[in-house]
Amino acid sequence: MTFSHWRRPLTWLLAWVLVAGAGSGWLAHARLLALEDAFTVDARIVHRLLSQRAVQHDAVMAMLPLLQPPAEGHGAKTAMPLPRLPAAYPQIVEIRRRLPGSIWPADWPQSRRTALDAAEARSLQSGHAELAQADLPAGKVWLVLAGRSTAHALLLDLQATVPWDEWPMDAATSPVRVQLQYQGQAFDVQAGRRLEYGWHYSFHKLLASQSQPFDVVLERDVGWSELPWTAMLVWAAASAAALAALRALLRQRVAARRAEELLRLGQVARLNQLGELAAGMAHELNQPLTALLASTQAAQRLLGEDGSDEEPDLDTARHAMSQAVAQARRASAVVGRLRRVVERPDLSGQVQTLALAAAVHDALHLLEPELRRRDIAVHLDAPADLPAVRAEPVALQQIIHNLVMNALQAMEQTDAGQRRLLLLTLSLMRPPSARILLSVRDTGPGVSSEARGHLFTPFYTTRPEGLGLGLSLSESLAQAMGGDLSLAPPGEEPGAEFHLQLPLAQQP
Numbered sequence: 323m324t325f326s327h328w329r330r331p332l333t334w335l336l337a338w339v340l341v342a343g344a345g346s347g348w349l350a351h352a353r354l355l356a357l358e359d360a361f362t363v364d365a366r367i368v369h370r371l372l373s374q375r376a377v378q379h380d381a382v383m384a385m386l387p388l389l390q391p392p393a394e395g396h397g398a399k400t401a402m403p404l405p406r407l408p409a410a411y412p413q414i415v416e417i418r419r420r421l422p423g424s425i426w427p428a429d430w431p432q433s434r435r436t437a438l439d440a441a442e443a444r445s446l447q448s449g450h451a452e453l454a455q456a457d458l459p460a461g462k463v464w465l466v467l468a469g470r471s472t473a474h475a476l477l478l479d480l481q482a483t484v485p486w487d488e489w490p491m492d493a494a495t496s497p498v499r500v501q502l503q504y505q506g507q508a509f510d511v512q513a514g515r516r517l518e519y520g521w522h523y524s525f526h527k528l529l530a531s532q533s534q535p536f537d538v539v540l541e542r543d544v545g546w547s548e549l550p551w552t553a554m555l556v557w558a559a560a561s562a563a564a565l566a567a568l569r570a571l572l573r574q575r576v577a578a579r580r581a582e583e584l585l586r587l588g589q590v591a592r593l594n595q596l597g598e599l600a601a602g603m604a605h606e607l608n609q610p611l612t613a614l615l616a617s618t619q620a621a622q623r624l625l626g627e628d629g630s631d632e633e634p635d636l637d638t639a640r641h642a643m644s645q646a647v648a649q650a651r652r653a654s655a656v657v658g659r660l661r662r663v664v665e666r667p668d669l670s671g672q673v674q675t676l677a678l679a680a681a682v683h684d685a686l687h688l689l690e691p692e693l694r695r696r697d698i699a700v701h702l703d704a705p706a707d708l709p710a711v712r713a714e715p716v717a718l719q720q721i722i723h724n725l726v727m728n729a730l731q732a733m734e735q736t737d738a739g740q741r742r743l744l745l746l747t748l749s750l751m752r753p754p755s756a757r758i759l760l761s762v763r764d765t766g767p768g769v770s771s772e773a774r775g776h777l778f779t780p781f782y783t784t785r786p787e788g789l790g791l792g793l794s795l796s797e798s799l800a801q802a803m804g805g806d807l808s809l810a811p812p813g814e815e816p817g818a819e820f821h822l823q824l825p826l827a828q829q830p
Contacts, residue, residue, distance in 0.1 A: 732766030
């Protein structure tokens with residue numbers, strides 16, 4: 323099969339791929355947008371919850387000087403531990419209070435005591451709690467608030483800081499990663515899931531607390547498995563069914579139009595064939611009628627000039643011969659009128675400017691089912707810049723239809739793989755007038771030398787079921803349009819080749 327046989331199914335397949343791809347892409351895009359919106363909402367909730375806890379810590383720090391008056395424990399040399407707050411603050415692991423003249427515990431690492439002293443100095447300047455030391459991988463954070471006479475240090479457990487009862491996600495199964503980041507350190511609030519391929523969403527925002535400048539970072543990886551494959555498959559199946567129904571409907575409409583066009587072309591062909599038949603009958607009948615007329619007139623003259631002794635009934639003979647002459651003339655006139663009624667009309671005044679390639683395409687479209695049924699490969703060579711011709715549309719279509727049908731019938735005895743219909747159009751710039759040539763060639767057995775001389779003779783046919791009027795009619799139609807139809811000389815390859823020449827619309 324040639325590419326032309328597959329072009330239309332491939333076009334429908336490409337249309338389905340585009341429709342299914344566009345719909346599936348839209349469904350996937352909508353799903354990704356929904357996942358991104360859900361991620362953004364959860365990220366804002368997480369940021370708000372953690373910010374509320376951070377602000378709560380600042381409030382607790384501001385409340386500590388009021389709960390523990392400065393005079394209590396005066397004279398201590400080191401910062402003293404204070405009782406833990408009630409169970410409402412499980413994230414507060416330890417509270418230390420340093421009175422004037424005392425120091426932070428000596429058994430603490432020097433880095434911690436240095437960090438708390440520096441934070442206390444910053445707190446004196448800012449007037450609010452300051453972050454002293456942050457060990458995010460361990461989940462521990464020290465805050466310091468410096469007062470006029472005392473300083474308070476508070477140790478927080480970040481894991482206990484998370485309000486899990488209000489958390490918008492299931493920490494064990496959620497794919498979202500949540501971290502608190504600070505100066506290159508990170509505390510994993512929620513492990514989430516990491517993917518190498520897919521779509522990535524991220525959220526970054528600082529906590530709403532001056533003492534805890536942690537960056538809340540949320541990340542979400544969306545994999546291919548999270549796309550709406552079921553909906554996409556349903557859409558692909560629905561689009562395939564819709565396109566199949568549309569194709570079936572269009573094929574029905576095309577088949578109906580093709581049948582109507584073939585019926586119209588068949589009616590015109592039958593009418594033209596009837597004209598050819600009437601013309602042939604008139605030609606065949608005119609000869610005996612003419613002979614009858616001549617013989618009757620001669621007999622009439624002989625009767626009038628006979629020199630025999632018997633006296634003929636000249637009046638009766640003359641009357642009878644006159645009647646015979648009248649009837650013969652009447653029969654001839656009847657046949658002539660019949661011929662004028664049914665014979666093919668003159669096409670000289672009905673020609674139009676036409677594109678020959680378009681007429682060939684139309685004829686091939688009408689015969690497409692026959693071409694496909696007979697498994698015939700069609701090769702059409704029609705230059706795009708081919709000049710227009712002058713022809714009558716229906717007559718031209720009938721000629722091409724007859725030539726192609728003759729080619730199809732000629733290839734019935736040819737092997738299926740060898741059946742090829744070759745059509746070629748080209749310009750013939752030859753004096754005295756330029757013409758356009760349409761060549762129709764088949765790969766059948768060809769035309770015998772005996773049949774070549776009678777091929778365009780009315781009623782001559784090589785097929786038992788044929789009438790022998792197709793080529794004769796086509797030749798008459800071509801000549802009526804100022805063109806010519808002929809059989810090309812035999813070539814080296816098998817098959818028959820017919821040449822249809824038509825005048826150009828504008829002669830150079």
